[in-house]
Amino acid sequence: MLAFRLGFLDIGWLDLLDIGLVALLIYQIYNLVRGSVASRVFIGYLLVYLAYLLVKALSLNLMTTILEYFISVGALALIIIFQHEIRRFLLLIGKSTNLTNNRWLRRWLLRDFESTESQMPLKPILDTCKTLATEFSGGLLVLQRNDDLEKFAQSGEIIDADLSKPLLLAIFSQYSPLHDGAVLIIGGRIRAARCILPVSDDDELPSSLGFRHRAALGMSEATDAAVIAVSEESGRLSLALNGELFTNLSLQELETRLEQYLNEPHGHPAES
Numbered sequence: 001m002l003a004f005r006l007g008f009l010d011i012g013w014l015d016l017l018d019i020g021l022v023a024l025l026i027y028q029i030y031n032l033v034r035g036s037v038a039s040r041v042f043i044g045y046l047l048v049y050l051a052y053l054l055v056k057a058l059s060l061n062l063m064t065t066i067l068e069y070f071i072s073v074g075a076l077a078l079i080i081i082f083q084h085e086i087r088r089f090l091l092l093i094g095k096s097t098n099l100t101n102n103r104w105l106r107r108w109l110l111r112d113f114e115s116t117e118s119q120m121p122l123k124p125i126l127d128t129c130k131t132l133a134t135e136f137s138g139g140l141l142v143l144q145r146n147d148d149l150e151k152f153a154q155s156g157e158i159i160d161a162d163l164s165k166p167l168l169l170a171i172f173s174q175y176s177p178l179h180d181g182a183v184l185i186i187g188g189r190i191r192a193a194r195c196i197l198p199v200s201d202d203d204e205l206p207s208s209l210g211f212r213h214r215a216a217l218g219m220s221e222a223t224d225a226a227v228i229a230v231s232e233e234s235g236r237l238s239l240a241l242n243g244e245l246f247t248n249l250s251l252q253e254l255e256t257r258l259e260q261y262l263n264e265p266h267g268h269p270a271e272s
């Protein structure tokens, strides 16, 4: 089916669709690698590829063979170098194609099976954050949503206790042997303390934020959990959701974002 003619080129609707999809793909790749070291590697690889096309067109056989080898090995190297970006890209696709992300469809599909009430009692958590922030005690709290967090719980001390502010404060007290690491709240209970979380290697995180915040972000990249970090240094509250870190939140903002995020049963990130 012909859409229009451009000089000697016949352009069909499928070609337009193809061009649109490639543009979207390039835009997404640009967004993922923008500002990172990976973007320079990507540009370097692209230049080598252009050089390859040039020497091939000029029929410089030896140079073509060398660059051909370089590009095929380089493709493998690119997968290793860009593993973080590729993971983020696949997660992005996974999230946006998840049918249950559609609120209307989800309500219709799950109307008989799910209550819209959050399973996570937020009050003791927010009260704890408030106290930790005013006392400049650090804290790292992981709130489960849908993903299984058991392997992270196993990295720390299993507690399996009712959720309460006094217990959370006792755990995060600097005199407690459990205060280091993260507390995992699973199914509305304190499942474990002193847990080790994956650390994000995001280059765009401000250097003022240390490993507590990197761990919060890393956990939100690896799972759909909501992760609260209370800074020991500044008393500031941060929240990591779906690979995004919201810093310097008021208690009210933290509550609103958490309610919005945890009350959406299957995958909508809280809007910023």
Ligand SMILES: Nc1ncnc2c1ncn2[C@@H]1O[C@H](COP(=O)(O)OP(=O)(O)OP(=O)(O)O)[C@@H](O)[C@H]1O
Pocket (backbone or CB within 6 Å): 138, 139, 140, 179, 180, 181, 182, 195, 196, 197, 198, 199, 208, 209, 210, 211, 212, 213, 214, 215, 230, 231, 232, 233, 234
């Ligand atoms: N991978 C991790 N998993 C769980 N907890 C971690 C991890 N990395 C760091 N932490 C916790 O963060 C604490 C403080 O780390 P650090 O001072 O580097 O963080 P920060 O982001 O600068 O936070 P703060 O503002 O509180 O100083 C550690 O003592 C530890 O309890």
